[in-house]
Amino acid sequence: MKHDFSGDDGATEERIRNIHKDVWIECPQAGRIINSIIALSQVPKRTTAPCMLVYGDGGSGKTAIVNQFKKMNRGLGSPFAFLSLAENPNNLNYKQLILESLGVPMRLAEKRGMLSQEVAGFIQSREIRVLVIDEFHDLLLVPRNEQLKNLSLQKGLSGDPFNLSVIGFGTRAAKNALSSDVQLNRRYHTVELKPWGINHDFRNFLATLEKKVSLKNDSLLYQEDMVRLIHYHSKGLMDNVLRIVKSAAIYAVITGEERITKELIEKAVLDPWGYKSMK
Structure with missing residues (x-):
């Protein structure tokens, strides 16, 4: 049976909309650029x-x-x-x-x-x-x-x-x-503006992003195996990281898993918009 994103499932629909919203997460590389531009403007x-x-x-x-x-x-x-x-x-x-x-x-x-x-x-x-x-x-x-x-x-x-x-x-x-x-x-x-490396800054970014998608269970994205998997699929590019994690989070909501797993990351990479046709 296909999931219905209306009626009694309105709360799920709202959660998905919130996950899709743009987020800003402070990170050292972007922070240095922002501070440099502010200094230049003065x-x-x-x-x-x-x-x-x-x-x-x-x-x-x-x-x-x-x-x-x-x-x-x-x-x-x-x-x-x-x-x-x-x-x-x-x-x-x-x-x-x-x-x-x-x-x-x-x-x-x-x-x-x-x-x-x-x-x-x-x-x-x-x-x-x-x-x-x-x-x-x-x-x-x-x-x-x-x-x-x-x-x-x-x-x-x-x-x-x-x-x-x-x-x-x-x-x-x-x-x-x-x-x-x-x-x-x-x-x-x-x-x-360089791609992310597998380092402390990237782990902190993933830990903060995990909080932003607001799942009910901990995904522990900052752990080494998750960090390496996300980095591999995203090539360290900011937009790719956000797209993969957000899509995996939506799958986590739809399936009731309520946490991002390696399997859901792979699914998000393969079919980022496929959650609406899940059986």
């Missing part, structure tokens, strides 16, 4: 603002850090503006995307020029110090003539009269493309 205005590129494999947790900054922004005095190059429903060009993310009225840009003193004054009046760009590699992995325009714009943003610190989050391809411009590369401090 540098007094100077001729060339400091910039940073955080790069790593897809699924390494870059967007999770960006989302955490969005939550922290108001508490920090709202010095950050955010732009995701993966989101462009209106097919705007790069300059227009930047101005939109900074809240600059397009009429001002059209009247005075895209990067005019008036536009800079508008940005300064909002006290924006940092532009955070997710999927940063998208602005560099374009035809050479367009890439040169984008690189030139990046220089303009971090120099007078804008003095914006640009924080890019992207893949290794972004680092390679940035290296092609010596002057721009010199402005960017680069930080690699």
Whole structure:
């Protein structure tokens, strides 16, 4: 008989929804990056603002850090503006995307020029110090003539009269493309967001994640055999770890096991969304 996720089983449905929710778990590598960006944002205005590129494999947790900054922004005095190059429903060009993310009225840009003193004054009046760009590699992995325009714009943003610190989050391809411009590369401090190793930090992360999924019985994900199994299947990538553990937790709820076992981890890897068709 198939499980019914409605009616009397509403509590189970609610638990599954809660497991699916995004979670933020403090970990040393992400913490160091966050603290570095906060420190960078507090540098007094100077001729060339400091910039940073955080790069790593897809699924390494870059967007999770960006989302955490969005939550922290108001508490920090709202010095950050955010732009995701993966989101462009209106097919705007790069300059227009930047101005939109900074809240600059397009009429001002059209009247005075895209990067005019008036536009800079508008940005300064909002006290924006940092532009955070997710999927940063998208602005560099374009035809050479367009890439040169984008690189030139990046220089303009971090120099007078804008003095914006640009924080890019992207893949290794972004680092390679940035290296092609010596002057721009010199402005960017680069930080690699590495996959998890089998170490104390990874065990602590799994122990905290186990608490977040709220099963009734202990799964002991921090034990060596579980750590190695999860690391093997996830390759140490943050997104993979979350997907495997969350899916295994849902299977644990559906089966009544109420703890994550090796068998449920294997099942989550093989068929992460198969819990709705369980007999």
